[in-house]
Amino acid sequence: ETGVTQTPRHLVMGMTNKKSLKCEQHLGHNAMYWYKQSAKKPLELMFVYNFKEQTENNSVPSRFSPECPNSSHLFLHLHTLQPEDSALYLCASSQTTGGRRGEKLFFGSGTQLSVL
Amino acid sequence: AQKITQTQPGMFVQEKEAVTLDCTYDTSDPSYGLFWYKQPSSGEMIFLIYQGSYDQQNATEGRYSLNFQKARKSANLVISASQLGDSAMYFCAMAYRNAGGTSYGKLTFGQGTILTVHP
Numbered sequence: 274e275t276g277v278t279q280t281p282r283h284l285v286m287g288m289t290n291k292k293s294l295k296c297e298q299h300l301g302h303n304a305m306y307w308y309k310q311s312a313k314k315p316l317e318l319m320f321v322y323n324f325k326e327q328t329e330n331n332s333v334p335s336r337f338s339p340e341c342p343n344s345s346h347l348f349l350h351l352h353t354l355q356p357e358d359s360a361l362y363l364c365a366s367s368q369t370t371g372g373r374r375g376e377k378l379f380f381g382s383g384t385q386l387s388v389l
Numbered sequence: 390a391q392k393i394t395q396t397q398p399g400m401f402v403q404e405k406e407a408v409t410l411d412c413t414y415d416t417s418d419p420s421y422g423l424f425w426y427k428q429p430s431s432g433e434m435i436f437l438i439y440q441g442s443y444d445q446q447n448a449t450e451g452r453y454s455l456n457f458q459k460a461r462k463s464a465n466l467v468i469s470a471s472q473l474g475d476s477a478m479y480f481c482a483m484a485y486r487n488a489g490g491t492s493y494g495k496l497t498f499g500q501g502t503i504l505t506v507h508p
Contacts, residue, residue, distance in 0.1 A: 315393070316480070316498040329495065361432060376422045376484040378496065380434035 276300045279364050279381035286354065287389050294349040294384045296364030303369050305347040306378065307339060310361040322347060323369065354388045361385050391416045391483050393499035400504050402471045409456070410466045410502050412481030422484035423464040424496065425455065429477040437479075440464060471506045478503050 277298045286292050298305065307319040321329035322341040336358075338350040347364055365378040392415040402408035414423065425437040440448045440455045448455045456465040468475055482496040 313500075315500050316482075316496075318495050321495065363432075363434060365434070376424070376496070377436060377439065378434070379436070380426075383432040385432070 276379050277364060277366055277381035279362075279384050281384055282382065283385045283387075285387045285389065286351070288354060288356070290354075291350070291352040293351065294362055294364075294386075296347040296349075296381055298345055298347075298364075298366040298379070298381075300366055300379060302366040302379070303344050304367045305341060305344070306365040306367075307347065307349055308363040308365060308380075310363055310383070312360075316363070320349075351386075354386075356388050359386055359388045391418070391421075391485060391497045393481050393483055393497055395481055395499035395502050397502045398500075400502055402468075402504065402506055404473060404506055404508050405470055407467060407469045408471055408504065410468070410479050410481075410504065412464045412466065412499060414462050414464060414481075414483050416462075416483065418485075423455070423457070424482040424484065425453070425464075425466045426480045426482060426498075427475075427477045428480060428501070434480070438466065468504075473506050473508060476504060476506045 280295045284292060304323045306321050309317045309319055318331050319333045320327060320339045325341050325344060336353050340348040361383040363383045364381045367378050394413045397411055400408060421442045423440045427435045427437055438448050438450045438453045438455050440457045447457050452469045454467045456467055478501045480501045481499040485495045
């Protein structure tokens with residue numbers, strides 16, 4: 274079983290749909306992250322959660338709504354997305370957001386999202 | 390603001406030979422961490438190696454070594470004895486730290502370099 278699991282692996286949705294991405298980590302970490310990887314652009318941090326509390330929102334549009342019910346699970350709720358939101362969405366976790374151990378991120382395989 | 394630059398969109402190397410992937414960074418912070426990640430076609434980002442800005446020696450992890458030149462603000466990744474399984478996208482990244490040297494887990498990534506290993 275991998276350390277960070279993301280589902281689904283692929284998702285195609287229309288602009289009026291509502292869908293959710295799920296991430297689960299089995300590493301006992303306390304911090305979880307959403308990153309966006311668009312074609313020809315560097316990875317962009319979207320959200321940071323530490324001990325279930327959101328500590329960072331990197332100016333992400335409100336059509337992306339994160340949820341962290343506990344330290345092991347992270348969701349990204351999607352609604353009324355735009356075609357430019359098509360990307361690979363990567364979830365990551367770390368032991369904590371403080372100190373050197375917080376810097377080493379463990380990533381999932383991502384959800385490849387296509388918005389039509 | 391921090392910035393990571395990877396100037397090589399693609400690199401080719403013969404199996405069993407060494408290859409260097411370039412990374413330069415820009416930051417005004419005295420304390421920072423530098424990372425290299427590998428992303429195979431499966432999409433997962435795999436941690437390879439870490440270098441702290443105050444570390445005296447260059448980091449090494451098996452076949453991976455980081456050529457850290459602080460004055461030049463470069464952190465090149467050296468892969469020795471390349472293997473076919475090394476073919477992937479490689480990302481250089483920097484961790485943000487506040488004035489107290491505490492990281493908040495935010496990484497700034499470069500554009501990446503696609504490495505292809507030929508048999």
